[in-house]
Amino acid sequence: MAEDESPLIKALPPESDYITYLTIVEYNLNPENLPILHKVLQDETLAINIGWDLVHLLVPFLPESEQCLQDIARLGNPREVILKVTESLRLIEYESPDDESLDELSQTLAGALDSRVRAESSTYPNKTASTADGEKRPGSSQMVELPPPLPLAVSQFLALISMLAILHPRIKTKYPSRFLSTTLQAILASFSNSGTHREEMLLAIVKTVKTITGIQRPMLPTRRSSGMMSAVSSVKSRHAADPEGNTDGDVSPEEKATRTKLLQSFVTHVTEEYLLNLPPHAEDVPGMAWCSRIMELQHPERTIDLSNTFAERFQREEQLSRRIDAIGQLVMLAHDLGLTDDALLAAAVAVEKLPQVGDQDEAEPPASAEDVPLSRVGAVLLYTARQTSTILYDMSSKSASSAADDQEFTIFPDHQSLLKHCLSSPAQGTGTLGTEPEALIDAILALGLTCLERDSMGEPASDEQFNDYLQVTALLSSNCPSPNLRGHAHYLATTVLRSQPDDNARRAFIRDTLEHCPFENLKVSAVGWIKGETIEANPPTSMPGHLGRAPDPEARSIFATPFALESLAPYLFPSLHTELITAPVAEAWQIFQLNLSFYLTSLNFLYLLLCAKHLHHNLSIADLWKDNDVAGSFLQPLRDAGQRFGIALDDVGELTDERTPGVVAELTLLDETIERVTRAVRYLNET
Secondary structure (H helix, E strand, C coil), X not given: CCHHHCHHHHCCCCCCCHHHHHHHHHHHCCHHHHHHHHHHCCCHXXXXXXXXXXXXXXXXXXXXCHHHHHHHHHHCCHHHHHHXXXXXXXXXXXXXXXHHHHHHHHHHHHHCCCHHHHHHHCCCCCCEEECCCCCCCCCCEEECCCCCCCCHHHHHHXXXXXXXXXXXXXXXXXXXXXXXXHHHHHHHHHHHHCCCCXXXXXXXXXXXXXXXXXXXXXXXXXXXXXXXXXXXXXXXXCCCCCCCCCCCCCCCHHHHHHHHHHHHHHHHHHHHHHHCCCCCCCCCCCCCCHHHHHHHHHCHHHCCCCCCCHHHHHHHCHHHHHHHHHHHHHHHHHHHCCCCHHHHHHHHCCCCCCCCCCCCCCCCCCCCHHHCCCCHHHHHHHHHHHHHHHHHCCCCCCCCCCCCCCCCCCCECHHHHHHHHHCCCHHHCCCCCCCCCHHHHHHHHHHHHHHHHCCCCECCCCHHHHHHHHHHHHHHHHHCCCHHHHHHHHHHHHHHHHHCCCHHHHHHHHHHHHHHCCCHHHHHHHHHHHHHHHHHHCCHHHCCXXXXXXXXXXXXXXXXCHHHHHHHHHHHCCCCHHHHHHCCHHHHHHHHHHHHHHHHHHHHHHHHHHHCHHHHHHHCHHHHHHHCCHHHHHHHHHHHHHHHXXXXXXXXXXXXXXXXXXXXXXXXXXXXXXXXXXXXXXXXXXX
């Protein structure tokens, strides 16, 4: 059909009224007619009268209908169109991949480490495109790499927020925050419902906010070509004026402050939504793995596999490198919006429950900047990104986004306060400590590691505050499902514990952990702490008869005296007869399984005390052995329990169903360890 014969041309007003013409457009709308609609929408009067009603009709035809939507954003009534756009954002239906699909995706991305696989995965079917002159002649084509098409829902999101980038600057009103508040809520609600291509969506969000605010800083380049940079198209065509624009006066300072706070809050909520809902990875990669990357850089001796570090993986694996690109964009946007470190920290420890910008039910526009809260979690994540960058990227100076009078962040009281408010506070509603999102735990622990690297310990206000800090970090080292994060929490707890100059305070915390902690792996850590204290306080050169200078008795550590071990002995080598011998075999077996690692760790520590002859005199090991009946109440019940369980695990025993090669190996290891300790007792008679 010739263009002049198209109903979209023949029915143009004044041939029909606007309502009738809109009906004709709806009835005849198809991909073939979109170029004609694009042409007729250049009429500003037509765009103003029917543009806002076309939005919901054009969205299903994306990406082909993007030009028409841009026409409506440029020339339609911005106040009406913006309402339709925000409504359409909320109505986008994203596909929800099930857990199996996510696992398959995760494994596929992990397998892409092979260079051949990655090369093939980046080769798309369409590899040729015409040169700039468009002539079809030999040599006029060149090889280009085109990304695969985006899902329809993602294309709809990108196109709609691209419209918002045009619409908001067009609206001239004394109270722009009323439109902005509704827009930001709709963007966040839609982004929260998405499941894939979130980096492309996030980049489009950043670009839209910059366009709305007039920020001139160019976008940060991505670390690899990923199609992210083309997420939002730039339109430089003519924009019509706001037909209802208010030109009576400038926007008030109060309104400008509210607008800025809305955008700052929005950035924190987007950060929270992105990092706390990252797709699963095939390996243990919590969030941005800030903790692991800091430890690899600052303590390479603690890295097990130097050939496959987290830092290299975040450079090499596309799924991980895109995380860095995305967070980098958000950090720079927060800086451009004037979001300071002090403001982020204040939000992170806010006590009162404030309404959230990201609530699905649309909230009323705020009356003032004070009514707009930052996201607590998002604030912590952004602050961590800034602080860790000074270590990871060798930024010698303080974050450029910080105000000159920002206070130094220290373990006490700053990090302790974050632990209290962001992880362990019941008001957070996150359940048992350690079950919070891994990205959040990684961020919190990374801030603690950053303080250690800067030697920013601060001073605890009391022993109670010190113990509270250690209890939280120690519990994280026990409860967190991620082995990666458990290790970092243990390092943090151990280092902070050793920083306490008061020997008695350290001993008291170790005793409290051994006596009251219900977690076996944390009691194992406590044995490690007392072992470390004992070795450090009693070097071999302190043996009697050594020619060196005798230590000052008043300067001696409490761990260099018998008192420390004597006070801890009932919990290091507890009486086990009732639990393991007297109790019914099924109940005893359950207790044994829960505490086996602790038993083995205590036995190994006991072996050290027996074999290290220079400890015998200083720490009165012979008296410790006799006074606490270590042989009769701790060692012998373990030996008898091993034999008891061995019989019960036989084919006709009560625990037959529990028998596995692993269980048999554990009992064998216990028996061998007990015998090794028993043989070492003879050293007590040689000193």
